[in-house]
Amino acid sequence: QKEVEQNSGPLSVPEGAIASLNCTYSDRGSQSFFWYRQYSGKSPELIMFIYSNGDKEDGRFTAQLNKASQYVSLLIRDSQPSDSATYLCAVKWSGGGADGLTFGKGTHLIIQP
Amino acid sequence: DGGITQSPKYLFRKEGQNVTLSCEQNLNHDAMYWYRQDPGQGLRLIYYSQIVNDFQKGDIAEGYSVSREKKESFPLTVTSAQKNPTAFYLCASSQQISNQPQHFGDGTRLSIL
Numbered sequence: 001q002k003e004v005e006q007n008s009g010p011l012s013v014p015e016g017a018i019a020s021l022n023c024t025y026s027d028r029g030s031q032s033f034f035w036y037r038q039y040s041g042k043s044p045e046l047i048m049f050i051y052s053n054g055d056k057e058d059g060r061f062t063a064q065l066n067k068a069s070q071y072v073s074l075l076i077r078d079s080q081p082s083d084s085a086t087y088l089c090a091v092k093w094s095g096g097g098a099d100g101l102t103f104g105k106g107t108h109l110i111i112q113p
Numbered sequence: 114d115g116g117i118t119q120s121p122k123y124l125f126r127k128e129g130q131n132v133t134l135s136c137e138q139n140l141n142h143d144a145m146y147w148y149r150q151d152p153g154q155g156l157r158l159i160y161y162s163q164i165v166n167d168f169q170k171g172d173i174a175e176g177y178s179v180s181r182e183k184k185e186s187f188p189l190t191v192t193s194a195q196k197n198p199t200a201f202y203l204c205a206s207s208q209q210i211s212n213q214p215q216h217f218g219d220g221t222r223l224s225i226l
Contacts, residue, residue: 004155032212043203043217044156051212088155092212099163100146100171101215103155 002027004091006104014112019076021107023089026070032092033065033072034101037085044088048074079111115140117218119204124223126191126198134189134221136204143209145187149173150201150220162187163209191223199224 003026013019021035032051036044048063050056050072056063062075072091076083086108090101117138126132138145144163148156158171162181176195181187187206191198201222205215 008153034214036217043220046214046216049214090156099169100148100158100161101156103148103157105153105155 002091002093002102004089004102004104006087006089006107008105009108010110011107012110012112013079015079015081017079019079019083019109019111021074021076021087021089021109023072023074023104024070025072025089025091025102027091027093028067028070030067030070030091030093033063034090034092035061035063035072035074036088036090037083038088038106039085047087076109081111081113084109084111117204117206117216119202119218119221121221122219124221125226126223127226129193131190131192132198132223134191134202134204134223136187136189136218137185138187138204138206138218139185140206140216141184142206143184144207144215145181146205146207146215147171147177147179147187147189148203148205150203156203159189 005024034049035047038044050063050065060077064073086106088106089104120135146161147159160179162168178190203220204218207213207215
């Protein structure tokens, strides 16, 4: 059974601080890792994706991947109230092709003004 | 604008009725997907299609059917065999190349009358 695990939260972070969201996955051969943001009642919106070990930065967001530890994280710097949402971690398993993603249940992030 | 259009936004099903959810994309993506999301849960893959006239079952295909007669369209039918259809249904698409991120439509909320 291929699984993606996230702490459901809520994770409460003061405005302006760094929010750190974590995700672990079960298949060591996984290829691709995605972070989506989902506001209540809305569809998921792609925030970041990462394929290689290390860090990938895009504006206030940094994705970190450690394949040896089967761990991927998302850092949000200078957190804003508009960052309050559920963050979904998604993993594409090895095997190639355009098959589906496996999602974690999401971490509910609250940025306190 | 390029994107993924799902309709209707809200749908109600009577007992014993089949209903069809529409998904159209103008992104020229080869691959399309259907996911189901239940409250407080991650997304679960129902069906996916990598190319016209071909589709594959996902993790929870029972009680659902799809077709892919055109590249732009991937409708999902929720049949009467699906005993617990109340959920948020999300359609996504991606380029055929492996590792490409999936982008989502706005979703359809299905409820039982």
